[in-house]
Amino acid sequence: MNAPLRPETIHAPLSVTVTGARLTYGGVALFSDLTLHIEAGVTTCLLGPSGVGKTTLLRMVAGLAEPEPPTSILSGDGAPLRGRIAYMAQQDLLLPWLTVLDNVLLGARMRGERRTPALVERARALLERVGLAGREKDRPATLSGGQRQRVAIARTLMEDKPLVLMDEPFSALDALTRLRLQDVAADALAGRTVLMVTHDPLEALRIGHRVHVMTGRPATVGPALEPPGLPPRAVDDPALLALQAELLRRLAG
Amino acid sequence: MRILRALITLAVLLGVWQAIVLLTGVPRYILPAPLAVADALQRQAPLLIQHGTTTLIEILLGLGLGVALGSVSALTLASFRTARRWLMPVLVVSQAIPVFALAPLLVLWLGYGMASKIAMATLIIYFPVTTALFDGLRRTEAGWLDLARTMGASRRSVLWHIRLPAALPAFGSGVRVAAAVAPIGAVIGEWVGSSSGLGYLMLHANARMQIDLLFAALAVLGVFAVTLYAAVDALIRWALPWQPDSHPAQEKD
Numbered sequence: 266m267n268a269p270l271r272p273e274t275i276h277a278p279l280s281v282t283v284t285g286a287r288l289t290y291g292g293v294a295l296f297s298d299l300t301l302h303i304e305a306g307v308t309t310c311l312l313g314p315s316g317v318g319k320t321t322l323l324r325m326v327a328g329l330a331e332p333e334p335p336t337s338i339l340s341g342d343g344a345p346l347r348g349r350i351a352y353m354a355q356q357d358l359l360l361p362w363l364t365v366l367d368n369v370l371l372g373a374r375m376r377g378e379r380r381t382p383a384l385v386e387r388a389r390a391l392l393e394r395v396g397l398a399g400r401e402k403d404r405p406a407t408l409s410g411g412q413r414q415r416v417a418i419a420r421t422l423m424e425d426k427p428l429v430l431m432d433e434p435f436s437a438l439d440a441l442t443r444l445r446l447q448d449v450a451a452d453a454l455a456g457r458t459v460l461m462v463t464h465d466p467l468e469a470l471r472i473g474h475r476v477h478v479m480t481g482r483p484a485t486v487g488p489a490l491e492p493p494g495l496p497p498r499a500v501d502d503p504a505l506l507a508l509q510a511e512l513l514r515r516l517a518g
Numbered sequence: 519m520r521i522l523r524a525l526i527t528l529a530v531l532l533g534v535w536q537a538i539v540l541l542t543g544v545p546r547y548i549l550p551a552p553l554a555v556a557d558a559l560q561r562q563a564p565l566l567i568q569h570g571t572t573t574l575i576e577i578l579l580g581l582g583l584g585v586a587l588g589s590v591s592a593l594t595l596a597s598f599r600t601a602r603r604w605l606m607p608v609l610v611v612s613q614a615i616p617v618f619a620l621a622p623l624l625v626l627w628l629g630y631g632m633a634s635k636i637a638m639a640t641l642i643i644y645f646p647v648t649t650a651l652f653d654g655l656r657r658t659e660a661g662w663l664d665l666a667r668t669m670g671a672s673r674r675s676v677l678w679h680i681r682l683p684a685a686l687p688a689f690g691s692g693v694r695v696a697a698a699v700a701p702i703g704a705v706i707g708e709w710v711g712s713s714s715g716l717g718y719l720m721l722h723a724n725a726r727m728q729i730d731l732l733f734a735a736l737a738v739l740g741v742f743a744v745t746l747y748a749a750v751d752a753l754i755r756w757a758l759p760w761q762p763d764s765h766p767a768q769e770k771d
Contacts, residue, residue, distance in 0.1 A: 362760045
């Protein structure tokens with residue numbers, strides 16, 4: 266539908282490996298000696314029930330939570346991850362006093378970078394890509410929940426970072442909007458290294474190249490499940506439904 | 519419609535007042551009728567304008583100075599941990615001292631002129647403005663701070679682009695309170711010692727049993743207070759169009 270939008274800088278896809286991850290809460294180990302490999306250039310979904318510690322694991326990778334020793338988070342090229350991630354949360358986190366366009370350009374504003382015409386043009390193109398052309402000057406309050414999350418996707422892509430971290434980005438949306446946004450996200454994030462945390466098996470199967478189940482206490486990360494075909498996969502794909510049953514079984518066990 | 523309703527209420531109250539005076543025959547040096555007050559307003563207009571100007575200047579300068587000092591204090595407290603630790607207790611304890619008790623001292627130190635009244639108004643405004651803005655600065659949505667961190671924003675940039683704008687609605691409430699109490703500060707200052715101003719005029723009118731003039735001065739002060747509040751309120755709404763509760767007073771009937 267839209268011409269593919271090349272990132273401004275071409276990053277070599279980045280892989281990340283987490284080993285020996287440990288998290289204790291109130292003296293109880295939520296997980297210890299946990300390993301997770303985030304493969305370069307594909308979307309890895311971490312599926313798990315609430316309270317299993319998956320969000321904290323993602324926050325450790327994002328640098329928002331202090332990793333507990335002996336947790337080690339290593340990027341494929343050995344350089345630190347700091348400044349090389351784009352983060353998207355369950356809430357859209359749009360600033361209500363900024364216009365839609367300014368929200369997309371937030372990263373540049375926060376780093377005090379100059380707002381070049383090229384930058385603005387890219388932001389406009391990203392908004393068009395997520396289906397919000399013409400809404401640049403509107404305030405977030407005038408948008409629906411789904412539209413707001415679309416702006417958040419555009420803002421995440423605007424960051425143009427080698428690693429994208431998403432924490433249940435669509436869980437606050439209604440079912441139909443969620444499916445539409447999964448299509449938008451899968452399309453927009455193709456070719457990037459993505460780690461997405463979710464509790465929705467169907468969501469993981471629709472947009473993940475590799476799906477890990479994280480469950481138990483202390484929690485362990487199971488082997489990667491690689492659904493056939495390219496994301497976004499159709500909801501009514503029989504193979505997907507069979508795999509969903511399998512994932513639900515793994516989640517329960 | 520709202521203004522019309524307010525005017526009708528006012529007219530009814532004035533009517534009741536006039537009726538009470540007519541029916542009870544209370545002497546005019548105890549309670550003058552509204553018509554007598556209106557007469558005084560008209561007869562003494564030059565005097566009221568002269569003293570009103572003094573009080574208005576005191577109120578406006580006090581408001582400006584109090585808001586400026588309060589903002590700087592709140593920003594300092596929010597930016598520096600050391601300032602918070604050492605100054606917060608001082609600030610809280612200072613509020614235990616009734617500001618009115620300081621009025622004679624201020625007159626002693628700053629003289630009978632405008633300075634002591636401006637200082638009084640500033641002092642009375644300072645605390646609500648400081649606490650309102652400081653509270654607002656502390657209560658920033660945690661997700662926004664996370665997002666800013668992953669974007670590589672500096673502390674200064676976060677304060678300027680996220681925490682401060684997010685605190686503006688709270689700051690606005692503080693400034694509204696300040697606008698309401700500023701006239702009190704100026705008039706108290708004038709009562710304690712002055713040679714000009716509406717407070718001074720009221721004291722003198724009272725001593726000379728010119729109660730109609732006292733009421734006229736009070737009416738002028740009331741108009742100042744209401745106009746100032748309405749102007750500040752309108753200014754805040756205009757400056758913060760994104761604020762969700764922009765029209766809290768709109769009742770459905």
